[in-house]
Amino acid sequence: MTSRDIDFYITLNKEVADLLKLSSEKLNLSPRSYHRLLKVARTIADLDGAEHIETKHVLEALQYRMAL
Numbered sequence: 377m378t379s380r381d382i383d384f385y386i387t388l389n390k391e392v393a394d395l396l397k398l399s400s401e402k403l404n405l406s407p408r409s410y411h412r413l414l415k416v417a418r419t420i421a422d423l424d425g426a427e428h429i430e431t432k433h434v435l436e437a438l439q440y441r442m443a444l
Contacts, residue, residue: 379411386418388429395434403441413437 377385388396400410414429416437421429 377415379407382411382414386414386429392429392431392434395431399434399438409441413441416440 396410396413399405399413403409405413413434417429417433420433420436421427424433426433
């Protein structure tokens with residue numbers, strides 16, 4: 377999935393978008409890392425059976441990122 381695909385297929389609500397923006401600023405994420413974080417959050421949401429990415433999915437994806 378390319379960054380264009382991510383931007384096209386993944387829609388975020390305001391709360392999730394704000395969390396991602398704050399996280400990317402605080403962690404100084406590159407665009408590549410930001411998109412990778414979105415992909416992991418989307419995968420977590422899929423495994424959870426959720427149609428959209430929720431705050432809890434982003435927070436879990438961030439935990440995985442911090443563990444590395």
